Amino acid sequence: MAGGVALGLAAHLNVSLTLVRxxxxxxxxxxxxxxxxxxxxxxxxxxxxxxxxxxxxxPPALTRLARVQGVGAERLRRLPVTDIATxxxxxxxxxxxxxxxxxxxxxxxxVLPLVLLLAGxxxxxxxxxxxxxxxxxSRTGGRTPVSVLRLAGxxxxxxxxxxxxxxxxxxxxxxLQVTIAAVAVLAGVALVLAPWWLRLVRELGDERAARARxxxxxxxxxxxxxxxxxxxxxxxxxxxxxPAEVARMARAQExxxxxxxxxxxxxxxxxxxAALRAIVAEVEDSRSGPTGEAVAVDTVVVGxxxxxxxxxxxxxxxxxxxxxAVVHGRPPVSLYLEVGDETVEVFVRDRGDGFDxxxxxxxxxxxxxxxxxxxxxxGGSATVQSKEGRGTEVHLCVPVRDDAAKPQREA
Amino acid sequence: MSGPVDVVLVDDHLMFRTGVxxxxxxxxxxxxxxASVDEAVRVVRELRPPVVLLDxxxxxxDGGGGAEVIRTCMDLLGGTRFLxxxxxxxxxxxxxxIRAGARGYVTKAISGPDxxxxxxxxxxxxxxFSPRLAGFVLDSFGTAAGDVxxxxxxxxxxxxxxxxxxxLIARGYSYREVASELFISIKTVETHVSAVLRxxxxxxxxxxxxxxxxxxxx
Numbered sequence: 242m243a244g245g246v247a248l249g250l251a252a253h254l255n256v257s258l259t260l261v262r263x264x265x266x267x268x269x270x271x272x273x274x275x276x277x278x279x280x281x282x283x284x285x286x287x288x289x290x291x292x293x294x295x296x297x298x299x300p301p302a303l304t305r306l307a308r309v310q311g312v313g314a315e316r317l318r319r320l321p322v323t324d325i326a327t328x329x330x331x332x333x334x335x336x337x338x339x340x341x342x343x344x345x346x347x348x349x350x351x352v353l354p355l356v357l358l359l360a361g362x363x364x365x366x367x368x369x370x371x372x373x374x375x376x377x378x379s380r381t382g383g384r385t386p387v388s389v390l391r392l393a394g395x396x397x398x399x400x401x402x403x404x405x406x407x408x409x410x411x412x413x414x415x416x417l418q419v420t421i422a423a424v425a426v427l428a429g430v431a432l433v434l435a436p437w438w439l440r441l442v443r444e445l446g447d448e449r450a451a452r453a454r455x456x457x458x459x460x461x462x463x464x465x466x467x468x469x470x471x472x473x474x475x476x477x478x479x480x481x482x483x484p485a486e487v488a489r490m491a492r493a494q495e496x497x498x499x500x501x502x503x504x505x506x507x508x509x510x511x512x513x514x515a516a517l518r519a520i521v522a523e524v525e526d527s528r529s530g531p532t533g534e535a536v537a538v539d540t541v542v543v544g545x546x547x548x549x550x551x552x553x554x555x556x557x558x559x560x561x562x563x564x565x566a567v568v569h570g571r572p573p574v575s576l577y578l579e580v581g582d583e584t585v586e587v588f589v590r591d592r593g594d595g596f597d598x599x600x601x602x603x604x605x606x607x608x609x610x611x612x613x614x615x616x617x618x619x620g621g622s623a624t625v626q627s628k629e630g631r632g633t634e635v636h637l638c639v640p641v642r643d644d645a646a647k648p649q650r651e652a
Numbered sequence: 653m654s655g656p657v658d659v660v661l662v663d664d665h666l667m668f669r670t671g672v673x674x675x676x677x678x679x680x681x682x683x684x685x686x687a688s689v690d691e692a693v694r695v696v697r698e699l700r701p702p703v704v705l706l707d708x709x710x711x712x713x714d715g716g717g718g719a720e721v722i723r724t725c726m727d728l729l730g731g732t733r734f735l736x737x738x739x740x741x742x743x744x745x746x747x748x749x750i751r752a753g754a755r756g757y758v759t760k761a762i763s764g765p766d767x768x769x770x771x772x773x774x775x776x777x778x779x780x781f782s783p784r785l786a787g788f789v790l791d792s793f794g795t796a797a798g799d800v801x802x803x804x805x806x807x808x809x810x811x812x813x814x815x816x817x818x819x820l821i822a823r824g825y826s827y828r829e830v831a832s833e834l835f836i837s838i839k840t841v842e843t844h845v846s847a848v849l850r851x852x853x854x855x856x857x858x859x860x861x862x863x864x865x866x867x868x869x870x
Contacts, residue, residue, distance in 0.1 A: 590824050
């Protein structure tokens with residue numbers, strides 16, 4: 242039905258929708274109680290699912306805007322207008338009933354027009370409330386069929402109420418004439434006011450766009466200030482005495498800025514690529530090359546999927562291989578991750594002098610256990626290729642099941 | 653190759669132009685510089701250099717950046733080749749300039765000798781792929797075996813060999829290393845890379861188009 246009360250009631254009481262509707266209809270036929278109940282619930286119970294409403298407020302970590310519109314504060318500040326109005330109407334109704342019982346006579350010709358007028362005004366103003374709510378949720382104007390219907394209904398009722406009020410004793414023919422005249426006057430006024438109103442609407446739109454731009458700019462400025470400017474200041478202060486540290490800081494800042502600018506940031510725990518980047522960042526920050534210099538890892542990722550135990554083991558082994566390449570090899574260090582349908586592969590390559598793989602003593606826990614063992618226990622393969630003068634390349638590969646869904650990267 | 657290669661350097665940062673100039677070796681000769689789309693078009697038309705080193709993000713013109721410069725100089729593409737140079741990792745930047753007609757894409761982190769080498773390669777008619785560009789190609793054309801072309805004339809798929817070459821480049825192999833790994837000549841590697849570049853420029857592959865359209869590129 243119109244207000245969705247039956248639907249809400251059914252959802253709340255956990256009974257079938259049809260049952261609720263029939264109960265309401267039955268109660269309406271038996272003395273009008275159902276209709277009254279319907280209207281009362283419509284007015285007092287807030288619309289929408291409170292669970293989804295709670296979900297709409299995004300966690301602060303995800304909102305990039307520096308100045309977030311205070312949705313929560315707005316809700317607190319707003320007076321419970323509908324509740325107060327309902328209470329007033331109910332009290333007035335009770336007062337009238339009491340007055341009638343005690344013997345006072347009320348001129349009925351005043352009651353109907355007044356009720357109509359009040360209903361019209363309420364409908365018109367409830368529009369404003371709904372629009373405010375709509376604006377907070379989305380930036381579109383909020384011109385839904387329901388809002389248009391409400392406005393029209395309000396106008397018709399208010400107009401009817403006023404006419405009945407002022408023209409109580411006029412004949413129908415004269416009433417028609419008066420109505421036509423009134424509508425003509427209203428149309429004239431509307432015609433004159435239309436340009437002004439249109440300009441108002443346009444200005445409102447412009448202002449909104451400007452505000453969005455402004456907040457975006459503030460957002461960027463805040464980010465640059467918090468990260469880039471700080472790092473630049475640090476770099477300038479330390480440029481002379483610690484070149485390796487400066488290179489590391491510059492690299493870390495570059496990585497962070499890049500991520501901020503270009504990445505669509507998948508949620509944590511949903512992307513192997515993101516997990517790999519985190520590992521690269523950690524290794525770049527904490528390890529240095531043989532001569533103490535900062536080493537940048539050239540990372541290329543093809544494809545992506547949701548991490549599982551298989552890829553977790555692979556990434557652990559990748560980390561070990563990467564640390565080896567950075568600490569013992571020679572830059573540039575290349576890292577390539579390819580996610581296929583049946584396997585996930587990793588190549589870690591450095592340009593060091595290389596070493597003889599077979600010459601690794603079996604008690605060297607590093608390569609044998611932490612890299613090869615990890616992957617082989619998962620049914621994967623690990624090979625180390627090292628040639629004199631052509632560096633070392635570690636190839637890791639684990640099988641994955643295809644049932645794990647690929648992460649959503651859609652914007 | 654006889655004599656140094658003439659190059660026009662287009663980038664809106666003076667500091668970066670100076671840095672590139674200093675890092676290039678003797679085989680590359682910077683004959684002109686430009687800092688905006690309009691200036692770049694003028695300088696390139698005037699000097700007609702064999703190679704233009706082009707930043708992806710440039711001010712001026714209609715806001716199209718490096719891709720706009722290439723499109724405006726379309727009639728020169730026979731004699732002038734563009735090598736895109738960018739700090740950006742964003743897929744849309746790469747695809748935009750390559751689709752406009754650039755012969756390669758390298759990131760600004762590239763070392764001086766590597767950049768000089770890339771310039772010589774582009775001047776010689778080859779395509780230059782950075783590991784990252786190779787990664788993009790694999791990402792958009794697919795790595796699965798089912799995506800491999802059976803016939804070579806298919807524009808929307810990579811041949812098995814091309815895929816192998818792309819994977820090695822993505823793993824950080826130089827052309828020479830790719831050649832020795834696959835037991836083929838460097839010339840063959842270059843042929844494969846050029847073929848992939850052409851596919852990237854002409855492909856109507858659904859993935860690539862959808863992917864670019866989602867970022868309002870086409």
